[in-house]
Amino acid sequence: MSAPARTPAGAPGSLTGPGSSGGVGTDAARPDGTLKVRGEFAYGSDLWMEDMLWGTTLRSPHPYARIRSIDVGPALAVPGVRAVLTSDDVPGAKVYGLELADQPVLAVDVVRYQGEPVALVAADHPETARLAAARIVVDYEVWEPVTDARTALGHPRWNQVHDGTAQVTELSRESAHLHPEGNLVRHLKVRRGDPAPTADVVVVGEYEVGMQDQAFLGPESGLAVPAEDGGVELYVATQWLHVDQRQICAALGLAPEQVRLTLAGVGGAFGGREDLSMHVHACLLALRTGRPVKMSYNREESFFGHVHRHPATMRYEHGATRDGDLVYVRAAIYFDGGAYASSTPAVVGNGGTMGIGPYVVPNVHVDCFGAYTNNPPCGAMRGFGSVQTAFAYESQMDALAAELGMDPVELRCRNAMEQGSEAITGQVVDSPAPVVELLRRLEAMPLPEPAPDDLRHRPGGVSNTTHGEGVRRGVGYAVAYKNVGFSEGFDDYSTARVRLEVVGGEPTVTVHTAAAEVGQGLVTVEQQIARTELGVDRVVVAPKDTAVGSAGSTSASRQTYVTGGAVKAACEAVRARVLERAAGVTGRPAAQLRLFDGAVVGEGLELPLAEVLGDDAVEETLEWRHRPTEAIDPETGQGFAHVQYAFSAHRAVVDVDTELGLIKVVEMACTQDVGKAINPQAVVGQIQGGTAQGLGLAVMEEILIRDGRVQNPSFTDYLIPTILDMPPMRIEILEYADPHAPYGLRGVGEAPNISSGPAVLAAIRAATGLPLTRVPVRPEHITGV
């Protein structure tokens, strides 16, 4: 490890946690839990160095404009200002991006969204920096923004297309190309079976999902410290240190060993920290000034400083037999990617390849598009392309059930995917897929009692809008599936370094990975796996940094699987070496020995590790990858695209004040197959949190955009559920092992975020009898005024 010359206050330390502990399958306590509950945990915004400067960002007020000129002179004249930078000062690549490098570090000639970074200021005090930034004179030639994905692609609006989906012919003539290659980021096609199928019963629906924000509580923050070798140390709250490092190196024109990252305390992520925010900016300012530079967004800037969930418009056509067997599904899905690509290609990949839900359908025709517009850039958010489509396909299943006069759960069970089924990509589902059981278990749960006579249990809560007047109850079901890990041939691996030694007489394991802990509890899982594999209680989790190889992203529900797999493999390698040593000491074959409770044990033998190891440390570092996936066929969408699927189902019970359009979700029930619950309490936490986030999108969470401008960049008007909005839950966890995964586990974090919202929407529909094709549902949608 190349330790920085000076360590800032608030830099992460090793985590060991409470004395009590546990291995795989236990509710082991979080090593960072006590610190967090007591308010002692340092987040990125707590980083501090005595001589640090504060960086700030000047952002574009316009969604689309040409920059005629930038005059930084007035800003430089402000006392206390140490540097003002524009794109001319970016020494390396001027653009970056997760999948396509198309996003300027600082705007180059054109700004493509409101809030795009244009210039940077470093000053002695944040107030000085802000004041100076406001003095930079930017002369804009304001252009008309492109604000609709279909318009951007030159596709007709659906009310003009009654028979079938729009075809991509050419890019728009009306809307200018926002990028040289045109406005299409990706078009994914799935073609399966009969291209012109017919069916007894057909339902068509058009659906819309608004733009959701990750709304993490710890805004973008980091501290860049210039290093003596001409490089930089960056402490930053992020999701994938190494993908950041790659992009930062390119922008700075530095080698990887010169750009060293350490994970600062992360206050939530949900996908919103996959893209760079202040990373390169702080490094540029630090390298220019030779001083540490801290950047920390406030809440409003945070809304402009990270990508959001893609809004989607979708048109679905489902055909079925009179008996309720699905015959075909046609779908056209449009994701508005905003100004830059970010993760749009992969979001389109998910949206398209899983776009009809966990059902078996012989004939499928899906077109899924991602488009550039001048709306805020959209990228990764929990559920990643599957949240949007689930609203559409589950609404369609309800509409079809109604058309058939069939119970909605019955219809779903009749068409449900199971182990051995073929997904619409032709991929055989080769591990348990208990869709039917998830739904049947929900059905079997008792329904909640009528609401007690207490305002807190009514729609509107303590705002005192109803004492029961106008209130109707509805029940809705939804089921969803989602890929775990990176798909479509991506080399998806993680690296773990595990060391076993005796420290102060106590056997101690140190686990070092670069896997970002973003609140989900990976640090606990790393400890649990090491305890189980090495039989040692004391496990230290080293700070996450780039001194060890890449762990891949903390996203796609993948870290317990992939970094968990890497830690397990590294522990196995360490164990093999320790047992070899023990074999040498005892003369017993290693195969007859195991590690338990800090000792090597065998038939009638218990040898403390201290005696085996002495002062030596046994350390192994290795990369671990899940079995490979493959790219899908560009014309048919067929291929082994995904390594694993996660399945969850929800039942929502909702009371709706039909006269005022206000909603009280009475109960959420969830069933989920997790393969193996490594930490059951953490699994329940993921299900509760994911459910709340899905509920939020169904009834309140939306970034409102008008003419490319954000209308509500604050928690005053971007509402997320409170404890009076999120009801108690019934949760049943199934553990059907996936034979391909470590311990049989499945990724947990995203699935419950996908099925929850559609269940809430179904329940509101059941209560009101309204079609409700747009989320979030607003009171006006229910009252009709």
Add this chain to the structure above:
Amino acid sequence: MRFLQPTTWAEALEAKTVHPDAVAIAGGTDVMVAVNFGRLRPAALLDLTRVGELQEWGTEDGVVRLGAGVPYARVITELGDRLPGLAMASRTIGSPQIRNRGTVGGNLATASPAGDAHPALLAADAEVEVASVRGTRTIPISDFYRGVKRSALAADELIAAVRIRPPSGPQQYSKIGTRNAMVIAVAAFGLALHPDRRAVGTGIGSAAPTPRRATAAEDFLAGELASAGLWESRAELPATTAARFGELVASAAAPIDDVRGTAAYRVHALSVMARRTLGWAWTEYRTSKEV
């Protein structure tokens, strides 16, 4: 930035005269939001939390005098019986933390059309007691609101208290928000029945440039109650009367479309809230003992 911290009311008024650009701060739940968003950079802050007189309430000649600095949490726990409408409104405000800090004085001085104290104060015919080194004056609540976030408070004045007569009949408060707690009103309605005066009080929030009364609705209902002898008979209220009252309340509003809701929805919601709250208030009146 200067930080002024008077400990007596006289000192506070003196400071406000010497530093007219000083921004008063009570709970800080509006001031600090503006500071954090960079919208407010006051030359001086005038901290009123050390002025003991502002943190008290009492009764004078049967009228409750509520110090401007009494937080909502105390209105709820200490004044639920004497100021039921204001206490109900206070329960809908923010979160426990906000209710521990936020004050009626701060709500009045901010004079936001969405402030939750206003409809309750309007319905109850409150008076605002304001003072400066020039003296003290009392402003009837209906004259207090002068425009979007503008009030009748002069540059050198501070709010001392609000004066509210205790209720002679039921009061109600109802507020629409798009979540079930911690939400700014999309529309709000306060109602007070005043059987002693045979009068009706109303207040509308978030549905016009200022909080306002629905006077036509008040007059209509008072008239109906009187002409049908309902104050005395305590008989059931005709459904048509309640519905008409709702319509008149709604027609007193002049809302706009904004991120929180549409004008049309606000009008609709007001009519429903007015009808429902009247139903609850009338039921309470009918079932309560004559005094």
